[in-house]
Structure formats: C-alpha cells, structure tokens
Amino acid sequence: MKAFLGSIVAGLLLALPLAAQAGNVTVKGSDTMVILGQRWAEEFMKKTPGTKVQVTGGGSGVGLAALQNGTTEIAMSSREMKDAEKTKLRTRYNTTGVEIPVAKDGVTFYVSESNPISALTVEQLRGIYVGDITNWKQVGGADAPIIIYSRENSSGTYVFVKDHVLDGEDYVASAQTLPGTAAVVNAVSKEKNSIGYGGAAYAKGIKELKIKKGNEEVAPSAENIKTGKYPLSRDLYFYLRNKPSGDAKTFIDFALSPEGQAVVTKVGYFPVK
Amino acid sequence: MEQGLSQPLVAPSLSPAARRRQLREKVIAGLITLMAFTGIAALILIIIFVAKEALGLFLDAEARHEASLSKMFLAQDVPAGRPAFRWQPVSKVPKVSMIPLFVGTLKTTVVSMLVAVPLGVFGALFAAEFAPRRLRELLKPVIELLAGIPSVVLGFFALMVMSTVVKDVFHFDRPLNAMLAGLGLALAIVPVIFTVSEDALTAVPRSYREASLALGATPWETAWKVVLPAAAPGILAACVLGFGRAIGETMIVLMASGNADVISWSLGDSARSLSATIAAEMGEVVVGSPHYSLLFFIGVQLFLFTFVLNLMASTWTRRVVRKLTGGAA
Numbered sequence: 001m002k003a004f005l006g007s008i009v010a011g012l013l014l015a016l017p018l019a020a021q022a023g024n025v026t027v028k029g030s031d032t033m034v035i036l037g038q039r040w041a042e043e044f045m046k047k048t049p050g051t052k053v054q055v056t057g058g059g060s061g062v063g064l065a066a067l068q069n070g071t072t073e074i075a076m077s078s079r080e081m082k083d084a085e086k087t088k089l090r091t092r093y094n095t096t097g098v099e100i101p102v103a104k105d106g107v108t109f110y111v112s113e114s115n116p117i118s119a120l121t122v123e124q125l126r127g128i129y130v131g132d133i134t135n136w137k138q139v140g141g142a143d144a145p146i147i148i149y150s151r152e153n154s155s156g157t158y159v160f161v162k163d164h165v166l167d168g169e170d171y172v173a174s175a176q177t178l179p180g181t182a183a184v185v186n187a188v189s190k191e192k193n194s195i196g197y198g199g200a201a202y203a204k205g206i207k208e209l210k211i212k213k214g215n216e217e218v219a220p221s222a223e224n225i226k227t228g229k230y231p232l233s234r235d236l237y238f239y240l241r242n243k244p245s246g247d248a249k250t251f252i253d254f255a256l257s258p259e260g261q262a263v264v265t266k267v268g269y270f271p272v273k
Numbered sequence: 274m275e276q277g278l279s280q281p282l283v284a285p286s287l288s289p290a291a292r293r294r295q296l297r298e299k300v301i302a303g304l305i306t307l308m309a310f311t312g313i314a315a316l317i318l319i320i321i322f323v324a325k326e327a328l329g330l331f332l333d334a335e336a337r338h339e340a341s342l343s344k345m346f347l348a349q350d351v352p353a354g355r356p357a358f359r360w361q362p363v364s365k366v367p368k369v370s371m372i373p374l375f376v377g378t379l380k381t382t383v384v385s386m387l388v389a390v391p392l393g394v395f396g397a398l399f400a401a402e403f404a405p406r407r408l409r410e411l412l413k414p415v416i417e418l419l420a421g422i423p424s425v426v427l428g429f430f431a432l433m434v435m436s437t438v439v440k441d442v443f444h445f446d447r448p449l450n451a452m453l454a455g456l457g458l459a460l461a462i463v464p465v466i467f468t469v470s471e472d473a474l475t476a477v478p479r480s481y482r483e484a485s486l487a488l489g490a491t492p493w494e495t496a497w498k499v500v501l502p503a504a505a506p507g508i509l510a511a512c513v514l515g516f517g518r519a520i521g522e523t524m525i526v527l528m529a530s531g532n533a534d535v536i537s538w539s540l541g542d543s544a545r546s547l548s549a550t551i552a553a554e555m556g557e558v559v560v561g562s563p564h565y566s567l568l569f570f571i572g573v574q575l576f577l578f579t580f581v582l583n584l585m586a587s588t589w590t591r592r593v594v595r596k597l598t599g600g601a602a
Contacts, residue, residue: 059556084559152553153363170361176531176543191448
C-alpha cells in the first residue's frame with residue numbers, strides 16, 4: 001500500500017512539469033547557461049507581461065535533442081552543433097538549424113589560493129592535463145603531486161579544453177571528473193595541490209590562473225575576453241530549427257539588446273556585442 | 274444434499290444485493306489484476322526500450338567500428354607510457370574500455386558492503402534479540418528515517434564533510450577516492466540491510482528461542498546459533514538488496530569518487546563506476562551516437578549483473594530453507 005501511494009505521488013510529481021506548460025517560449029539545454037537563461041527570462045517577463053518563457057537545464061546534448069524532437073523552441077548549447085545533430089534536424093524538419101551566439105565565456109583554470117603559482121603557459125596546462133607533468137615543482141611550484149580535476153566526458157567545457165588546450169589529446173586517466181563547474185571550484189578550494197577548470201562565471205574563493213604568452217601574463221578579464229586577447233574564450237549559443245519569429249524572436253532580440261547583454265555581465269559571462 | 278444429485282444443478286438465485294456484492298468483488302479483483310499487470314508491462318517496456326537503444330551498437334556500422342566488443346573488453350594498442358584500458362568516448366580516437374568501469378564499480382561496492390553488512394546485520398540482531406523494548410521502539414524508526422535521506426544529500430555530505438576526514442585518517446593523496454565513495458554508499462545501504470534483517474529476525478518463531486533457552490543455551494548462544502541461522506534466508510535477501518542498491522547507486526559515487534577511469538586496486542585512488550558514468554554523460558551526449566548506445570549498453574550490463582545476483586541468491590536461499598526445515602518446504 002505504501003509503495004502504491006508512493007507511486008501515485010511520484011506520478012503526480014512527474015505530471016507537474018506537464019501541467020505547468022503554459023509557456024509561450026521554451027528554452028532548454030546547457031547547464032552552463034541555465035542561470036543566464038533564467039535571468040533573461042525574468043527580466044524579459046517583467047518587460048513583456050503575458051509572454052511566458054520557460055527555461056530548463058539538462059545539458060547541451062539534451063537541449064539539442066529536444067530541438068530535434070520538437071519539445072523545445074530554443075536550445076541552449078555551450079558547444080557547436082555536431083554534424084550528426086545537424087543531419088537529424090535535416091531529415092526531420094528539412095532545416096540545418098539556426099545558430100545565434102548570445103554570450104561569451106572564458107574558460108578559466110583555477111588553483112587553490114595558497115598555491116604560489118599564478119600563471120602557466122598553455123603548453124604547461126596541456127602537459128599537466130595529458131599527464132606529462134605530474135608534480136608542481138616541474139612548473140615552478142612546491143614539491144607535491146598535482147591533483148587534477150576535470151569535467152565529465154561530454155560537457156561542452158570538457159570538449160572545449162580538449163580541443164583548445166590539449167590539441168585533441170586525451171586527458172590523463174587520473175584526472176578526476178566532477179559534475180558541474182561549481183563542484184570543481186569547491187574541490188579546488190579544499191585541496192591545496194589541485195588544479196581545475198570551468199567557466200569564469202562561477203570562480204569564487206579560489207585563484208584564477210593567468211595564461212602566460214611569451215613574457216606577458218593575460219588574466220581572464222572581461223576586457224581580454226572581449227578583445228580575444230585571452231586565448232581560451234568560447235561562444236555560448238542559442239539554436240533554433242528555423243529563423244526565429246513571434247515570441248521567440250522578441251525574446252532573442254531582448255537577449256542581444258544592450259539590456260540583455262548587461263544581464264550577461266551580471267551573471268559573470270561576457271557580452272557578445 | 275442427497276436429493277440435489279437427482280435434480281439438474283441450478284445455480285441458486287441470488288438476491289439483488291448479493292449480486293451487486295458479487296459484481297463489486299469482480300470489479301475490484303479486476304482492478305487489482307490490472308495494476309499488477311501494469312507493473313509487469315512497465316518493466317517489460319523499460320527492458321525493451323533500453324535494449325533497443327543499446328542494440329544500435331551492433332547494428333550501426335559506425336558504432337561497430339568505434340565500439341566493438343574487443344575495444345570494450347581487451348587491451349588496446351596505445352603509445353608507450355599511456356594506459357591500454359581507457360574510458361574516453363569523446364575523443365579523436367574513442368576509447369571505450371569497460372574494464373576501468375568494472376574495477377571502479379567493484380571497488381566502491383566491495384568497500385560499502387564490507388562496512389554495511391556487519392553494521393546492518395549486527396545492528397538488527399541487537400535490536401531484535403537484546404535491546405530493551407523501549408530502545409527498540411526508538412531504534413527502528415530512527416534507522417528507517419535514515420533510509421529516507423535522498424542520496425544526493427548523502428553524496429553532498431560525503432563530498433563536503435567526510436572527504437577531508439577520510440583523507441586525513443587514511444593519509445590519502447586525494448580527497449575524492451574509492452574509500453570515501455564506499456563509505457558514502459554504506460550510509461545509504463545500512464538502513465536497507467538493517468530493516469530487512471530485523472524483519473527476518475523477528476519473524477523467527479518464539480518456540481525456537483524457547484527451546485534453545487530450555488536446553489540451557491545462553492541468550493547470546495541462542496541469538497548466534499539458533500535465531501541467526503533460522504533467519505539466514507531473510508538476511509541474505511537483505512544483503513542482496515543492499516548490494517543491488519550499492520551497484521546501482523549513482524549520485525553518491527558521482528559526487529564522492531572522483532570518477533577518474535584509472536585501473537588500480539588502491540582505495541586511495543579514484544574510481545569510476547558504471548552507474549555514475551551513465552549519469553555523468555547522458556545529459557550531454559549526442560542522441561543516437563555510438564556513445565549514446567554505449568551508455569545504454571552499460572545499463573543493460575548493470576541490469577544483467579543484478580539479475581544474475583538475485584537469481585543466485587534465490588537458489589541459495591531455497592537450499593538453506595530446505596536444509597533448515599529438513600526438506601519439508
């Protein structure tokens with residue numbers, strides 16, 4: 001009987017999101033962008049009462065899959081759409097999708113505040129993450145093993161670092177993966193010999209590494225990311241099936257307006273315009 | 274009654290009230306049957322769905338090349354100094370070895386069972402045999418409440434509170450390791466093992482205990498040599514339930530183990546489990562890709578593991594019951 005009641009309650013809980021689907025615009029996808037999307041939706045709904053915008057997370061892949069299934073209007077993604085996903089869209093809707101960069105994000109490497117190192121070259125970061133460099137003293141730090149934190153296998157951030165820092169090589173096997181940037185930040189703040197990476201948006205209570213280029217050290221600041229001087233910045237995208245129209249268009253126009261881009265800065269990312 | 278045989282049998286005519294009652298009985302029986310079959314149908318549909326998604330591995334040419342069985346279970350040719358078994362499905366050359374995942378799952382599960390089985394079973398023995406009634410009334414609900422804590426909370430607790438303690442006590446290099454994940458898992462399965470064991474122990478007939486005590490056994494001998502063996506099938510079922518929970522538990526391992534795909538038997542190293550792999554990668558994976566099918570294939574494997582384990586446990590239980598009852602059951 002208890003199990004039976006439990007299943008009924010669970011059923012009701014599962015039905016809740018279905019019941020709540022009165023939104024005019026649905027936005028789904030990247031966990032990196034969820035907070036940003038929700039802030040945009042809040043501001044937008046304040047300005048245009050009567051239009052509902054529904055933002056949910058789940059991951060870039062989930063958002064793009066929902067776009068193919070027709071269960072969302074806008075997909076948020078922290079990586080570019082893959083060819084396989086484009087093919088799916090083409091066979092189902094006869095479109096290749098529309099890609100709109102809506103914000104910029106700098107991928108930052110973090111170390112503990114007590115770590116004497118404050119800047120590394122991209123080559124050194126690569127050495128650490130593919131397993132050629134295993135001790136801090138090899139890059140001028142203390143004599144201690146490097147504890148490496150990374151993100152799970154298919155997150156947009158993971159793929160970005162793999163392509164732009166590791167030149168497509170594999171991460172070392174001892175790299176510990178954690179779900180989400182917040183978890184990485186937390187783990188790095190607690191372990192003095194560790195290194196981790198993630199979006200610049202969440203970096204609180206730890207030290208952000210500068211990137212050494214020649215004899216110059218570039219910090220992941222808003223200015224450097226906007227000008228492209230900081231080498232590890234990426235775009236964050238909205239994807240749609242067709243050219244935006246109606247409420248979706250109004251919402252995207254708002255996100256790209258100066259007001260919407262101010263929200264981007266507030267959340268901790270960088271404006272695309 | 275005798276004359277009934279000479280006459281043709283006629284159903285006794287029912288009063289309308291009785292007929293209504295009969296109809297209601299039928300409807301209720303039908304409803305219950307329907308619910309039972311809904312459950313079975315749901316299970317079958319889930320199995321079909323998971324198997325269908327996993328089948329892509331063997332039907333799709335691209336997937337067959339990228340994730341063949343040999344690539345999953347045998348050592349691969351790699352440049353010198355790099356490990357031969359890797360789980361790196363997102364890569365120029367996808368590496369899909371299941372071996373690190375098996376090792377990781379085994380490590381965390383074994384640690385949790387070594388901690389949770391003694392705690393759960395002896396706790397239950399204490400509660401059922403030795404605890405004064407008032408204490409027992411308090412103990413049971415408290416442990417059952419523990420079972421109600423969501424695993425996310427336990428995982429968070431392991432990550433935030435236990436990690437530093439475990440690292441300092443065992444002098445590990447890493448705060449996140451197989452030991453921590455195993456201990457976190459133990460928190461989740463102790464209540465399961467305790468509750469089921471306790472029920473099995475209290476279900477042992479009083480006459481066994483009385484006979485044992487009458488023959489001059491001490492309470493401890495009675496509990497250890499009479500009650501515990503008599504409840505053995507139930508306790509084994511408890512352990513199997515706990516094991517199933519441990520092997521399938523996702524959130525705790527995901528948060529506490531570090532998820533590195535290393536092959537090492539050291540508990541201070543990280544471990545990546547099968548279930549945590551599914552949870553970590555399903556959100557971002559390209560739907561329909563070989564990687565996606567692989568994740569479902571991992572699900573099929575988990576299902577098979579628990580299925581075989583339950584099968585073994587139930588045959589063993591039957592054997593034990595037969596031994597105890599002298600073949601009467």
